[in-house]
Amino acid sequence: MSVAEAVSTQAGAVENLTGEAYRDVVRRWLHASLPVGFRSDSAAFAPPPLQQSVAWEASMYRAGLTGITWPQAYGGHGRSLREHLIANQEIGALAMPESVNSIGKELAGPIILAVGTEEQKRRFLPAILDMRNIWCQGFSEPEAGSDLAGLRTRATRNGDGWRINGQKIWTSGAYRAQRCLVLARTGPLEDRHRGLAMFAVPLDAGGVRVRTIRSIDGRESFCEVFFDDVEVAQADAIGAPDEGWAAAIRVLEIERATNRMYRAWRFENELRHLISASKTDPVLTEMVGDRHYAVRLGEVAVEIEVLKAHVETAVEALASGDKIGARGSLAKLYWSESHQRFAALAIELLSQASLPQNPAIRVARRRFEAIYLQARAETIYAGTTEIQLGIIADRILQLSRGK
Amino acid sequence: MTMAGEGLQPDEFAATAARAVTACTGLDVRAQAQNLANDGLLGIVANEEVGGLALPLGFAVPVIAAAHSGLLEFPLLETVLVGRLLQSSLPRLAAAVVSGEKLVTIAWQGEAVAEQLGGAMVLSGTVARAPCAAKVDYVLVRMMAGAAALIPTDAEGVVAEEAAGLDLTVPEHVMRLQKVEIPAGSILPVNTWDVLSSDANVLRAAAILGSAEACLALAQEHASTRRQFGHALSYNQAIRHALARQKLGLESIRHAITRSLSEGGGLVQRDAAFLAAATYGSSISEGALQIHGGMGFTWDVPVHRHLRRIRTLQAQGDASGLIGAFGRRYISEVAPFAEAEA
Numbered sequence: 001m002s003v004a005e006a007v008s009t010q011a012g013a014v015e016n017l018t019g020e021a022y023r024d025v026v027r028r029w030l031h032a033s034l035p036v037g038f039r040s041d042s043a044a045f046a047p048p049p050l051q052q053s054v055a056w057e058a059s060m061y062r063a064g065l066t067g068i069t070w071p072q073a074y075g076g077h078g079r080s081l082r083e084h085l086i087a088n089q090e091i092g093a094l095a096m097p098e099s100v101n102s103i104g105k106e107l108a109g110p111i112i113l114a115v116g117t118e119e120q121k122r123r124f125l126p127a128i129l130d131m132r133n134i135w136c137q138g139f140s141e142p143e144a145g146s147d148l149a150g151l152r153t154r155a156t157r158n159g160d161g162w163r164i165n166g167q168k169i170w171t172s173g174a175y176r177a178q179r180c181l182v183l184a185r186t187g188p189l190e191d192r193h194r195g196l197a198m199f200a201v202p203l204d205a206g207g208v209r210v211r212t213i214r215s216i217d218g219r220e221s222f223c224e225v226f227f228d229d230v231e232v233a234q235a236d237a238i239g240a241p242d243e244g245w246a247a248a249i250r251v252l253e254i255e256r257a258t259n260r261m262y263r264a265w266r267f268e269n270e271l272r273h274l275i276s277a278s279k280t281d282p283v284l285t286e287m288v289g290d291r292h293y294a295v296r297l298g299e300v301a302v303e304i305e306v307l308k309a310h311v312e313t314a315v316e317a318l319a320s321g322d323k324i325g326a327r328g329s330l331a332k333l334y335w336s337e338s339h340q341r342f343a344a345l346a347i348e349l350l351s352q353a354s355l356p357q358n359p360a361i362r363v364a365r366r367r368f369e370a371i372y373l374q375a376r377a378e379t380i381y382a383g384t385t386e387i388q389l390g391i392i393a394d395r396i397l398q399l400s401r402g403k
Numbered sequence: 404m405t406m407a408g409e410g411l412q413p414d415e416f417a418a419t420a421a422r423a424v425t426a427c428t429g430l431d432v433r434a435q436a437q438n439l440a441n442d443g444l445l446g447i448v449a450n451e452e453v454g455g456l457a458l459p460l461g462f463a464v465p466v467i468a469a470a471h472s473g474l475l476e477f478p479l480l481e482t483v484l485v486g487r488l489l490q491s492s493l494p495r496l497a498a499a500v501v502s503g504e505k506l507v508t509i510a511w512q513g514e515a516v517a518e519q520l521g522g523a524m525v526l527s528g529t530v531a532r533a534p535c536a537a538k539v540d541y542v543l544v545r546m547m548a549g550a551a552a553l554i555p556t557d558a559e560g561v562v563a564e565e566a567a568g569l570d571l572t573v574p575e576h577v578m579r580l581q582k583v584e585i586p587a588g589s590i591l592p593v594n595t596w597d598v599l600s601s602d603a604n605v606l607r608a609a610a611i612l613g614s615a616e617a618c619l620a621l622a623q624e625h626a627s628t629r630r631q632f633g634h635a636l637s638y639n640q641a642i643r644h645a646l647a648r649q650k651l652g653l654e655s656i657r658h659a660i661t662r663s664l665s666e667g668g669g670l671v672q673r674d675a676a677f678l679a680a681a682t683y684g685s686s687i688s689e690g691a692l693q694i695h696g697g698m699g700f701t702w703d704v705p706v707h708r709h710l711r712r713i714r715t716l717q718a719q720g721d722a723s724g725l726i727g728a729f730g731r732r733y734i735s736e737v738a739p740f741a742e743a744e745a
Contacts, residue, residue, distance in 0.1 A: 301730065
């Protein structure tokens with residue numbers, strides 16, 4: 001099947017293909033369709049404006065590359081997790097921008113599929129996939145970062161609906177989102193994990209205020225979100241009121257185990273870019289030919305192989321019907337720390353390039369300096385390193401805390 | 404992993420191997436060979452014509468892991484590989500290896516130099532890192548271009564010397580070869596060594612997995628039962644997090660081995676499995692020792708025996724040389740940057 005056919009028949013293009021034939025169509029579609037200006041390994045790269053990102057991601061959906069495993073009844077493509085992995089391997093192999101709606105596709109969507117009502121699934125899920133609705137995640141608060149059980153945002157009954165008051169922080173992409181997946185307390189603070197509920201709050205509702213926060217990479221991507229007497233309909237409550245914490249745990253397990261499944265292959269793309277750029281510079285060519293950097297780059301390559309093994313094992317487990325549970329913490333801990341080590345090595349190497357810098361080195365420096373700064377957040381978001389270690393100790397090793 | 408048509412699972416061999424390893428405790432090397440052969444473990448990957456089970460390499464993984472978890476004092480990894488290696492060229496000897504009648508090992512370091520003298524092939528040189536070489540009948544050595552030769556240890560000109568080494572229960576030997584005459588049929592073809600090394604890397608990773616698993620279990624047990632400052636050690640976050648990191652390393656080894664044996668697994672994945680095992684296995688065993696505190700420094704706590712084994716396996720597979728080669732190979736396969744086409 002040609003790429004043109006794949007594109008023209010859109011979602012139906014690849015529905016009968018599996019395995020390597022499916023991979024081949026995915027690869028050809030991506031290579032033919034991804035604008036060169038979206039590629040961070042190109043001199044033409046410029047961070048795409050929101051509208052262009054939305055259009056690109058909508059085209060990926062129409063080509064069958066998002067919502068891969070979601071049921072067709074809700075706009076998905078009804079494919080297997082193994083095919084989801086294949087598509088992600090190909091997505092990772094290109095220096096493509098991160099999704100502006102990963103929260104919708106990888107957190108809100110899966111949790112709505114798990115505990116949402118039929119009406120919610122039909123209302124929310126297709127709009128996530130075709131990019132009409134961008135979502136953000138309202139979990140963390142000023143007084144409840146890692147310790148979500150301590151969150152204070154309150155949801156109180158308001159006739160048939162709810163009224164929400166409180167503040168969320170570190171809410172990535174709230175300024176561009178239409179919906180926020182809000183975790184709020186319906187009982188007293190002392191109840192900790194009990195009495196937490198989840199809501200799909202429309203961000204254009206009265207009483208919602210969003211303020212951007214500038215982060216270490218100079219971007220204003222995450223936000224504070226304030227809720228002052230925000231009225232939310234019962235139809236926007238996700239799951240039963242006391243299911244909030246269980247739903248949050250499920251969301252976080254999904255997030256740790258499967259989100260951005262393409263990471264290992266993206267890291268490989270980054271490693272290949274680092275080496276290929278280095279080979280355009282006489283000083284760096286000599287350095288990467290030296291045993292010292294061969295060993296260090298080899299260590300990065302080994303870590304990428306191990307990360308692939310973590311991902312593929314998780315996919316096989318899930319595809320075989322296993323629950324991933326706490327094991328998602330192993331992969332999250334592994335990728336976040338190994339990517340930080342790699343990013344630090346990349347900027348160390350590139351900083352030694354000869355002068356004047358050639359265009360390939362300038363492109364690589366721009367990309368890896370951004371990656372280095374963004375990677376500092378990777379051991380913080382989706383549960384800090386310390387939280388992951390605690391989960392592994394508590395739930396996998398089941399270490400005694402007894403006195 | 405399931406054998407097509409067989410319904411066998413590799414993990415089913417782990418329990419058999421664990422029982423066999425326990426039964427070997429206190430026996431000499433030849434008696435151990437008989438025990439292991441009777442359970443079919445020496446020929447697990449050798450073909451049926453020489454008495455083997457003809458199973459894929461993945462079935463040897465839980466066997467080797469169980470052997471190292473139980474601190475088996477026998478060159479099982481070498482025996483399993485040589486039995487299969489000889490099945491085509493020296494089938495009678497392969498059958499003797501698989502049945503436990505003849506004992507073999509491999510000198511993992513160094514290379515013998517061959518010269519033709521009259522009608523005979525004569526080998527000279529020094530090879531090393533040959534586990535149990537003083538107690539076996541044959542040693543496989545590397546030759547130029549990745550060929551290999553099987554040498555009887557009692558042949559004239561073969562001298563096995565004890566070598567300094569960390570593993571005291573499966574000691575390594577240095578073999579000095581002084582014009583050792585061997586039949587031409589004992590020379591195995593060019594590239595034999597590359598295939599052998601690649602398989603050995605998977606099994607070394609399995610061996611390290613077995614030892615690392617035992618270390619983590621010992622550390623976890625100690626942390627849960629040893630009390631200091633009024634609490635079990637595992638009450639302390641520093642200890643909990645250290646053990647959690649060991650668990651991450653352990654699962655990384657396990658997954659890397661699985662991937663190396665999967666459909667897409669090749670040389671890169673096999674090398675990566677061994678390199679990951681060498682790195683994480685060392686840190687798990689050293690970390691387990693640390694968690695045992697002063698007790699870890701005593702002879703009686705077996706963590707040090709695993710640590711010795713892991714470091715020995717790391718050296719036998721030349722992990723530090725391999726990571727350099729791995730990196731160089733990776734770098735050489737990447738072309739200089741060229742702008743993507745619009």
